[in-house]
Amino acid sequence: MSDRTPDRVALLALPALVYMVIVFAIPVMVLIGRSFFGPSGLSVTPYIDFLSDGFNWRVIFNTLRTAALTTLVCLVIGYPTALALSWSKGFVQAIMLVAIILPLSVGVIVKAFAWQIVLRRDGIVASLLMATGVWDEPKLLLFTETGLVLGAANIFLPFMILPIYSVLKLIDPSLQHAAATLGAPPVYRFFRLSLPLAASGIISGCSIVFSLATSMYVIPSLLIGDRYQTLPTLTARAFLLMRNERLGSTTATILLFLTIAIVMLTAWLVRRREVQT
Amino acid sequence: MQNSVLEVAGAEKAFGSTTVLSGVDLAVENGEFISLLGPSGCGKTTLLRIVAGLLSADRGTVKLSGADITGLPTHMRGVGVVFQNYALFPHLTVAQNVAFGLKAQQISAGDIRATVAKYLDLVQLTSMADRPIRGLSGGQQQRVAVARALAVSPKLLLLDEPFSALDRKLRELMQIELKRILREVGITTVLVTHDQEEALVMSDRIAVMNKGAIEQFAAPGLIYQKPASRFVLDFVGHSTRIAGTTAKTTDGLLAIETAFGTLHAQSGYIPGSPVTVAIRPERISMSMAQETPPSVNVLSARLTDIIFQGSKYHLLFENQGDSHLLVEAGRIPEGMAVGANVHLHWSLEDTLVFPGAQE
Numbered sequence: 001m002s003d004r005t006p007d008r009v010a011l012l013a014l015p016a017l018v019y020m021v022i023v024f025a026i027p028v029m030v031l032i033g034r035s036f037f038g039p040s041g042l043s044v045t046p047y048i049d050f051l052s053d054g055f056n057w058r059v060i061f062n063t064l065r066t067a068a069l070t071t072l073v074c075l076v077i078g079y080p081t082a083l084a085l086s087w088s089k090g091f092v093q094a095i096m097l098v099a100i101i102l103p104l105s106v107g108v109i110v111k112a113f114a115w116q117i118v119l120r121r122d123g124i125v126a127s128l129l130m131a132t133g134v135w136d137e138p139k140l141l142l143f144t145e146t147g148l149v150l151g152a153a154n155i156f157l158p159f160m161i162l163p164i165y166s167v168l169k170l171i172d173p174s175l176q177h178a179a180a181t182l183g184a185p186p187v188y189r190f191f192r193l194s195l196p197l198a199a200s201g202i203i204s205g206c207s208i209v210f211s212l213a214t215s216m217y218v219i220p221s222l223l224i225g226d227r228y229q230t231l232p233t234l235t236a237r238a239f240l241l242m243r244n245e246r247l248g249s250t251t252a253t254i255l256l257f258l259t260i261a262i263v264m265l266t267a268w269l270v271r272r273r274e275v276q277t
Numbered sequence: 278m279q280n281s282v283l284e285v286a287g288a289e290k291a292f293g294s295t296t297v298l299s300g301v302d303l304a305v306e307n308g309e310f311i312s313l314l315g316p317s318g319c320g321k322t323t324l325l326r327i328v329a330g331l332l333s334a335d336r337g338t339v340k341l342s343g344a345d346i347t348g349l350p351t352h353m354r355g356v357g358v359v360f361q362n363y364a365l366f367p368h369l370t371v372a373q374n375v376a377f378g379l380k381a382q383q384i385s386a387g388d389i390r391a392t393v394a395k396y397l398d399l400v401q402l403t404s405m406a407d408r409p410i411r412g413l414s415g416g417q418q419q420r421v422a423v424a425r426a427l428a429v430s431p432k433l434l435l436l437d438e439p440f441s442a443l444d445r446k447l448r449e450l451m452q453i454e455l456k457r458i459l460r461e462v463g464i465t466t467v468l469v470t471h472d473q474e475e476a477l478v479m480s481d482r483i484a485v486m487n488k489g490a491i492e493q494f495a496a497p498g499l500i501y502q503k504p505a506s507r508f509v510l511d512f513v514g515h516s517t518r519i520a521g522t523t524a525k526t527t528d529g530l531l532a533i534e535t536a537f538g539t540l541h542a543q544s545g546y547i548p549g550s551p552v553t554v555a556i557r558p559e560r561i562s563m564s565m566a567q568e569t570p571p572s573v574n575v576l577s578a579r580l581t582d583i584i585f586q587g588s589k590y591h592l593l594f595e596n597q598g599d600s601h602l603l604v605e606a607g608r609i610p611e612g613m614a615v616g617a618n619v620h621l622h623w624s625l626e627d628t629l630v631f632p633g634a635q636e
Contacts, residue, residue, distance in 0.1 A: 177331050178364035180351035182378030183429050192377070196368050 028256070035249035046250040056234075060254070063230040066148060066220070067213035071160075073153035074209045075202065078160035082201070085161065086168035100158050108155060112222040115151035116142055119223070125150075148224045155219060156212050160205040167201030207266035211259050231255040281340075282307050282465040283328065283433055288337035290323055290489075297323045298334070299489040305433075305465055310456075311494075312468040312476035315486035316512065321469045324486075325435050328467070329356050341432055352381075357431030361438045363422040365410045371421050372397065372406040378429035396424040399458055415443050416451055423455065427462055434459070436468040440475060452478055473513045477501070485509045507553070507631045516555045517603045520634045523550050530573070533630070537576035537596050542628040551634040558591070558605035560627040564620040565613060572622035578602055580617045583609065594621065 036042055050056050085096050103111070118124050119142040129135040141147040175197070179189045195202075217232040226233070231251050238248035283305040290298040298320045305311050313321040326332035328339055330351035338347045346354050366374050372393050379389045397403045400420035405413070413421065419439060426434060439455070440448045456479055459466055470476050476483045477497045484494040485508070493505035504510040521535035523546040531542045533554055540554055564570045578594035581601070590609055594602040604621060613619065 172362070172364060174360050174362060174364040175366060177329075177351070178358065178360055178366075178425075179377065180331070181329055181354075181356060181358040181431075182381065182425065183352050183355070184378060184381035185352050188381045192380070193366065 031249050032253050035253045046246050050250050059229045059234055063214055067210050069149045070152040070213040071206050071210045074157050074160035082161045082164035082168055085165045100161055104158055108218050111155050112219050119147040143225050151223045152219050156209045159208045163205040164201040167198050171197050203266050203269055207263055214259055280306055282342055284340040286338050288334045290334050297489050308463055309481050310466045311482045312480040313484050314476040319486040320489040321486050325469045329358050330354050355432045357426035357434045359422045359426050359436045359439045363418045367410050370407050374421055375425045375428050392428055396428045400424045416447050434464050434466045510555055515558050517558050519554045521554055523548050523552055541573040542630045544630050553631045555629040556623050556627055558603045561604045561621050561623045570620055570622045573625050575622040577620050580615055580619055
């Protein structure tokens, strides 16, 4: 291959680059700029003010905790699903893929409202738990963290399943057989073979779901309400309710850097793995 | 007799309505190297997978050193496998691949290191120990796969078409190399292959399989010289075949009437049955002399073609436009050219007779 080929191939990404610069990079720059430039010029006062308030630390903690729990639920449900998807063939696999991808076409608001119904005191989940005797009396799942995590995990699940599936389907199935013939029991094979081989897919799935979950706004608004503030809901509040652009820009920037830090950490983890192998 | 390492009895397997194995019995002695030889779809790979526990048979039992392992999961069997694509673990180094099975057992780190070093030395890959799998050549990958399988000291080693990914030169080299390694370890081995040369070169005994059954299980020489069926005759090596009809047997000599005249064979057939006479092409002698050679089976035919094959020649003969006869020779006798009339003759022992007309 000639040395110039990669440059030419990179040109194909030009339209996307131009688009992203106009609709994403420039507005984000403006946003970050607003958080640093006040009426009295350049200052980090908004950040100091924000971070010196204990309530705001609680908000950051809420954001990360909810995102982490959502990611965990997605991983626990998504990994076996991805495994089943990679083992299935033909028609069954097509049906499964449709079942995973089709819900993405339903708007987040619709899904969140649907979860409101599911999580009600007389909703499906409560009725089920009552019928099976887990609960003695009906309780409200809506407006609880459990309800929020359940709803969010449902909505983000495809973003966990698909990256893991894309890695799993490339793994040679005879590796499992080879490990078994070497005397490795199933649990050992899972931790020493399946998991390391699927690691890159798991890492990307987790980083996508985590990023989405840290920045979700509609889902917490509808499923848990104002009592439970996260960085995105606080940002929206600052812009829409309080008309405090500087506060809004500050929280948005903090959220942005938290997310970037996580994505970069993930990329670094993946690259370190690739260098090792 | 408790000498058999592997004993398969009445193994049957069907996928849907397709029968893949129809009652296979197989016994492999301690330290023996046997081959399952047959065309694709003959059930040889299915049999291997059943022995390894990667597939369960519909009926039948598998015994290893006398113990019934029919229902045992793969990881508890102690049957090593070298897979066709080697199935090396891509996220581990050469040494880590070899250590994988050892680490799954309760073995001290020092013992694992020593065992890995021993088997890497055996396959002459000590210098590659810390290399990643990616970038190894086909031959090196195969040696890693062999070292990995042997490191856990299996009672039985199965080789699933292990040479099919290698080019011809390397294949021949690796066959000899692998034979040396396995002899050194002294392990009982079953090779699955569709390559007759591979089976003939490596095996103590060959089980020729066809349509889910073993047609003949014997030493390579016997398989070649005394094939038990038309299928074995056709699958292993070349043969010259002449259709005929049996006549009377006199003094233990069976006369067979053919288009080339009367031929003779040893075995007893009822007079009047259609048979095929077969001779291995290199067992046929050629003579240009006027007088008929003193042999029980002689026919004269015209040389129509000489095909040079490097180390040998294939000569094609015909008689009155009738069927082509193949003769294999190391060199062309002096004065013999296309168009010459030649006496072809062969001994009684080399005359094979199979029931049924040709093709």
